[in-house]
Amino acid sequence: MQCPCHTERVSAPTDVPDLVARTLDLSRRRGFITSTRHETGRLLAALAASRSGTLAELGTGCGVGSAWLHSGAPKEASIVSAELDPDLAEDVQEIFGDAENVRVLAGDWSALEEFTPFSLLFVDVRDVMADIDVLADMLEAGGIAVLDDFVPSSFWPPIVDGQVDSIREQWLTDERFAAVEMLIDPDASLIIATRR
Template sequence: MGRACVWVEREGRVLMAARDAGGWTLPGGGIHPGETGAEAAVREAWEECGARVEVSGEALTLAEGALCFPARLLSLHPSPEGRPVAWVNPRTLPWADDVQLRQVLAARGATAPALALPGRVHRAHVQAERLGFGRSCSPETGRLLRTLAATRPAGHFAELGSGTGVGAAWLLAGMDGASRLVTVELDPERALVTRTVLAGDDRAEVLHGDWREALAFGPFDLIFSDCVPAKRETESLDLLISALRPGGLLVLDNFSPPGQLPEALHAGDPEREALWAHPGLTCTEVAVSAGERVILAARTG
């Protein structure tokens, strides 16, 4: 059945509804049996925002699978669900970085200049789409990587799990000319693609092989651990820490916020426990989006 949401724009501002868990979202929800996506979008606009609207164009499919319909506002009343509403300018920060608004603006060629993808990152995403590879780091994590790389002049960086080069491209975007990056990918086709994406930048070396092979190039100022064996097997933690310089950072993405943890982790997350309990690490969590946390673990010994 799926989900549908609605983009209602008035005088350059877009209608948003308050989330139950805090923050704002485009009005939307599940498509009921017997409903079309457009009918669901119209209904949700009324229920969540008290907005009477009519669909004015074709839907855009967002990354999470929801259909986003442009709509024209006919009238606005108090929300039947009692939700606060807001009219925001989607082309300015922070709204332009909202995960939904960003996708709609990108489809319209109206991405805020500050949020435009670096050229190599864009090329890496194109290759990921071509290969059907859906495990690249998120743009939010990528921008964090770029910022962290910029804090380490002449730094030595490693990425474990190149994919098609998205994470490596973000790191290179923040690195200075004296910095060096080694990235490793087990899949031969993706390793070749990463070499192509990063070609011409002599700061980067792309390896094809097991993630442990990259650690021989250490010690590192930052390790972005982006493959399952490296960050989801706690017995490897000491190996990762030993490849960091004192003060070096281990960066791990794709952790769920507490409100979205799967039932299997309701009793606790052993990966988080292992990181926080390790005597050689000082850890913190960064919420890079509503659905993703990144853990930064600094080597202290």
């Protein structure tokens, strides 16, 4: 006989906000097999709740990260995101049609520069993460960068696939930031870096 107090082990609540569910549905329809994990999304929502001003996502994809930001952000905060694929950007814009504080642009990440400085910046594009100087200049003092999609490493400097992960090393040691790497799953980590 099973104990009535037995619960299934899960890492977080399984329900998600409506906009997140809609962007996840778009991800499935578009064939994206990876998107922002729920653990990362809940962290984005929690961080967004403490922010004001402009929040941004570099690498919109199907809008999952932006939907999580929206779920936590105060109503007076604005969210801007850029997607390189114009058709995908249009689909994501449609999902956010009723969210007056969210703007999805068709273009590369540099299209967001006119909206700086950001109080929170979610970066989900590895090539962009390498340009730490540009990203640092996009953040206000006290602004937070969240960098996604790292593979955990138990070494220092961090080693992935037999090579030093120079992007992660740079973010964790740059004196302009107070930064920490967080394990969000056994196979995934992210970096949170606050601009001094």
